[in-house]
Amino acid sequence: AQSLQAELLLTQDDLDGPPASAPVLARVDAGARGRVARVVLPQRVGSYWLRLTTDAAIAPGEDTLLVLEGAQGLGPVTFYPPAAEPRVVRESGQGGSQLLRRGWVLSLPSGWPAASVAYLRVNGMTTQPLRLRLASAGEIAHGQRTHARYAIAAFTVLMLMAVAMLGIYVAFRDLLYLSYAGYLTAAGIHALLLSGDAGEIWGLANLAAYGATGNWAMATLAVALQLVFTWRFLELDRLLPRGAIAVKVLFWAHLALLATLLFGGARVHGWYYLVGNALLICTVPVLLAVAVLAWQRGATYASYYLLGWTPLFAVAALAASNQLGLVNAPWAERALPLAAVIESAVLALALSQHAANRHRIAVLAQQTLGRDPLTGALNREALEQMLESWHQLGSLGARSYGVLQLDLDRFGEINERYGRAVGDAVLQQALVRIRAVLRPDDTIARMPGDGFAVVTNCPPEDCHHLARRVADSFALRPFRIDGHEIAVSVSIGMASSQRGESVPALLARTAQALRSARGVGRNTVSMDLPGRESALIGEARESASSAF
Numbered sequence: 001a002q003s004l005q006a007e008l009l010l011t012q013d014d015l016d017g018p019p020a021s022a023p024v025l026a027r028v029d030a031g032a033r034g035r036v037a038r039v040v041l042p043q044r045v046g047s048y049w050l051r052l053t054t055d056a057a058i059a060p061g062e063d064t065l066l067v068l069e070g071a072q073g074l075g076p077v078t079f080y081p082p083a084a085e086p087r088v089v090r091e092s093g094q095g096g097s098q099l100l101r102r103g104w105v106l107s108l109p110s111g112w113p114a115a116s117v118a119y120l121r122v123n124g125m126t127t128q129p130l131r132l133r134l135a136s137a138g139e140i141a142h143g144q145r146t147h148a149r150y151a152i153a154a155f156t157v158l159m160l161m162a163v164a165m166l167g168i169y170v171a172f173r174d175l176l177y178l179s180y181a182g183y184l185t186a187a188g189i190h191a192l193l194l195s196g197d198a199g200e201i202w203g204l205a206n207l208a209a210y211g212a213t214g215n216w217a218m219a220t221l222a223v224a225l226q227l228v229f230t231w232r233f234l235e236l237d238r239l240l241p242r243g244a245i246a247v248k249v250l251f252w253a254h255l256a257l258l259a260t261l262l263f264g265g266a267r268v269h270g271w272y273y274l275v276g277n278a279l280l281i282c283t284v285p286v287l288l289a290v291a292v293l294a295w296q297r298g299a300t301y302a303s304y305y306l307l308g309w310t311p312l313f314a315v316a317a318l319a320a321s322n323q324l325g326l327v328n329a330p331w332a333e334r335a336l337p338l339a340a341v342i343e344s345a346v347l348a349l350a351l352s353q354h355a356a357n358r359h360r361i362a363v364l365a366q367q368t369l370g371r372d373p374l375t376g377a378l379n380r381e382a383l384e385q386m387l388e389s390w391h392q393l394g395s396l397g398a399r400s401y402g403v404l405q406l407d408l409d410r411f412g413e414i415n416e417r418y419g420r421a422v423g424d425a426v427l428q429q430a431l432v433r434i435r436a437v438l439r440p441d442d443t444i445a446r447m448p449g450d451g452f453a454v455v456t457n458c459p460p461e462d463c464h465h466l467a468r469r470v471a472d473s474f475a476l477r478p479f480r481i482d483g484h485e486i487a488v489s490v491s492i493g494m495a496s497s498q499r500g501e502s503v504p505a506l507l508a509r510t511a512q513a514l515r516s517a518r519g520v521g522r523n524t525v526s527m528d529l530p531g532r533e534s535a536l537i538g539e540a541r542e543s544a545s546s547a548f
């Protein structure tokens with residue numbers, strides 16, 4: 001196997017061809033296949049010359065390519081193969097390899113004899129070390145496939161999480177979830193465009209055709225949405241008003257930048273990259289600072305935010321330092337999608353918990369809001385809401401529901417005679433008695449004062465039997481409370497639901513029936529029959545209610 005030696009030459013600028021002799025600034029050995037030689041280029045504007053030699057001849061027809069990577073910002077390189085015409089090699093990203101989107105693939109001439117010399121001329125200025133290695137076309141293609149699979153897997157995970165967040169948004173209609181779903185989508189598309197594999201995904205190939213415009217637009221949009229998300233998620237308006245202002249200013253700056261790009265297109269490319277990165281460099285410390293401050297001030301979810309973002313910031317900083325040639329961590333760039341997936345997973349988990357808590361609070365509020373504190377039964381509002389939703393579903397008219405309104409007779413006297421606490425106990429026991437007569441799926445609610453209402457699914461004739469059984473369960477057996485034996489009777493008005501009838505109309509008919517029952521006397525059941533006068537069922541048992 002060949003081993004490649006590269007020497008960086010110190011030359012004058014503006015040489016037309018390879019220098020005949022020049023001092024060697026640096027010498028690296030790519031060694032055996034798969035080993036990478038790093039050449040750190042001196043920081044100056046002009047051209048660099050590299051002298052390349054192999055230690056073993058490349059046989060005719062042998063599949064060996066020289067790969068140059070890492071020199072972002074350099075233009076095309078000129079390759080001077082031994083004993084052949086020089087040729088200009090463009091960056092492989094332009095219609096070539098995706099893996100090497102910042103590199104060049106030079107096919108070495110067949111029959112390059114050992115120790116014969118090739119030259120490379122690299123123009124421009126770069127802060128990054130140039131990486132050289134020998135590889136076969138098969139190895140390069142394999143690397144590309146692995147890279148594409150990795151990038152598409154990361155993209156798929158981000159999109160699935162975005163869909164989940166969108167689902168939570170639809171349930172709660174909170175900008176918090178929508179901004180995160182948007183961020184995940186924009187960040188996922190940006191990462192895929194950056195990896196050069198967007199063409200693999202249906203619908204994204206068009207965006208990839210916009211080149212840098214599409215890519216930068218997605219990056220700027222992702223940062224803007226992340227700012228909205230941070231502002232809501234860390235409760236900045238409440239906990240950190242000044243931080244909230246800073247985040248909002250940065251959001252509008254990103255939006256303005258995005259608008260410039262969308263209207264300016266390629267005309268603004270010259271400065272967009274610089275301004276975009278400068279804005280990003282301002283944004284990252286602000287986000288970190290507000291997260292730490294919000295965490296100190298007790299923002300519920302700030303720890304998740306820090307947990308998710310810290311590894312991503314660390315890997316991003318490493319990747320940037322690698323690009324600047326400050327550290328040798330080529331893996332940092334490859335680890336970026338993984339760190340982004342971890343960040344998204346941590347925050348998606350936090351948001352799911354946020355949504356679940358919110359749901360629990362809403363259910364709890366509903367439960368306590370809709371209940372009468374004394375008896376624990378539904379209150380009047382909850383009952384009306386329930387009937388209203390049945391009405392809207394059409395089930396109130398489709399099936400026959402009986403609504404009973406009950407009023408304890410002379411309850412005021414019980415309060416006066418035994419005290420309000422005993423009155424309360426009577427109300428609690430009254431509920432138990434009513435419930436004992438009903439079926440499990442009948443609904444019972446406490447009405448204001450000393451009243452109850454029952455909704456039961458039964459035909460009218462069965463309903464009045466039920467009403468009578470309820471009245472009898474009071475009249476035939478006194479209540480025993482604190483050693484007192486208290487006779488209590490009820491008056492009941494009832495009506496059956498009619499097709500198309502509104503809830504207030506149904507309740508008004510029941511109330512009217514109750515009034516006629518009370519008008520007749522105590523311990524009476526009165527039924528409202530549509531189109532007829534209220535019918536009285538059963539006889540008044542005045543004596544039962546007054547026999548204390």
Ligand SMILES: Nc1nc2c(ncn2[C@@H]2O[C@H](COP(=O)(O)OP(=O)(O)OP(=O)(O)O)[C@@H](O)[C@H]2O)c(=O)[nH]1
Nearest residue numbers: 374407408409410411412413415420423424449450
């Ligand atoms: N102990 C107790 N009393 C209550 C409560 N809510 C209302 N009351 C009392 O219930 C009584 C309701 O009286 P009314 O329904 O107007 O009349 P009544 O005394 O039952 O007489 P009739 O219904 O005409 O037979 C009032 O004395 C209220 O003070 C409560 O939560 N606990």
